[in-house]
Amino acid sequence: MPFTHGHALIIGVGSYQYEPRLNVPITVADAEAVATVVRDPQFCGYPAAQVTLLTNATATRDRILAALNDLAARTTHADTVLIFYSGHGAYSADKMYHLTTHDTRWAGDQVAAGTAVSQPELLDRLRAIPAQRLLLLINACHAGELSPVLGGSEQLSIGQPLPAHTADAILATGSGRIIITACREQQVSYIGPGPLTIFAQALTDGLRGHGFSGRAGYISVFDLYTHLYFAVTDAVQRHVTPAQRQLHRCDTQEPELTVLKGVGPFPVALYRGATTLGDFPADHAPPAGVALREVPPEHSQWVFAQSISGAGAVGIGGSASNSPIITGTHNTVIQSGRDTIRAGRDVNQIGGDYVAGDKITTGNISGTGIAIGSHAQAIVQQSSDHAAFARAFAAIYAAIKARPEDPNVDKTEMSDTVKKIEQEALKRDQANEHKLTRWLRNLAAMADDIFEVTVAALTGPQAAFATVARKVAEKVRKEQNDE
Known part of the structure; x- marks a missing residue:
């Protein structure tokens, strides 16, 4: 049984046309792995025609904005949208935050205006998506700092974290917005020894239903996050040496969940391709001690208006x-x-x-x-x-x-x-x-x-x-x- 209401946009900016020094090829492998499990009828069950994958040369500013516009045009309030972005975050000279793309141009460490997806453009596109269940997954060390580890062992930082006020504003772009980032704002996202980053490996495992049970045949977004939190923190301790963690001044990596206060979970995919579905229970929450950030709705609306x-x-x-x-x-x-x-x-x-x-x-x-x-x-x-x-x-x-x-x-x-x-x-x-x-x-x-x-x-x-x-x-x- 397909997850007919599921729509996904998967982005992996593995190469930078004008700044090859920023290339992070493993982000493409991450995006491809996520897209594969999302559209697999044995797992998430998203219809293949409703999953868009943009990597390397196709992950341009125009293509990403067009894909977001397409989500706005083809989804309804009853749909579920999953957006995965893996790439660098950076600021332009006017201090505007951007998600970079394959064709982003740079002036030193700053993004050239109009060559990446700016914060207002991102808010604008997300606001236009009518779906009332939207999960935004950012594998960029809180939406930007893929380095120090994703950028190589020599360079300590080549990206900027997503500002908290941007995340708060995103929550106000519509009902049912939830954000999961690869780590907290002051942490880094480690690659690890495998073919995927630690975060992406945990994510694809979770989307395959590993490490937790389904709820009425569905994967709950809260259960997926809880799995990510414990899988990533455990993997960092096992696979990242103390010397590396000391070098990057980051002893752990905690995926962070950002939600509006009082907002409950929603089903984000089928659980292991389930064919028998029931009524999704919304009476559960992440356990205590995880990296949960709850934002008051009135604060989110205020930040959105300011943004x-x-x-x-x-x-x-x-x-x-x-x-x-x-x-x-x-x-x-x-x-x-x-x-x-x-x-x-x-x-x-x-x-x-x-x-x-x-x-x-x-x-x-x-x-x-x-x-x-x-x-x-x-x-x-x-x-x-x-x-x-x-x-x-x-x-x-x-x-x-x-x-x-x-x-x-x-x-x-x-x-x-x-x-x-x-x-x-x-x-x-x-x-x-x-x-x-x-x-x-x-x-x-x-x-x-x-x-x-x-x-x-x-x-x-x-x-x-x-x-x-x-x-x-x-x-x-x-x-x-x-x-």
């Missing part, structure tokens, strides 16, 4: 009404009222719409960046409907957090209501009209300004796929106008 408020993302400075939207080369558009846009300098009017490089229309939130509020700025570029839809809702959550405190309105309740609307809209023509109607009416009663931007997000071009939600939003807006 996307730089160039090419979203900035909020209060209500969206009567606030400038600065795009491209500092062109300004003022939203004034429900159906009016007044243009600032260097903005041309064409057929009723105001255009400054990118088209801005009433009720539309589009491009890779929206800046809302006084002095907020963003660079706008074209992207997929799902990505623009995700950014539209990211702006709404940030706007909620930026609202002044109101004793009559609870921000958490407001955010929860918007989240329900967003998730229901992602069900496309399967969305429940009655639920959407109720939630939108409740939102209008709570905060008219947040209701307006939510309706705009549901009725703009970026929501073309959300046919049911669009119809309901237009109906409820008409109700509010008629009152």
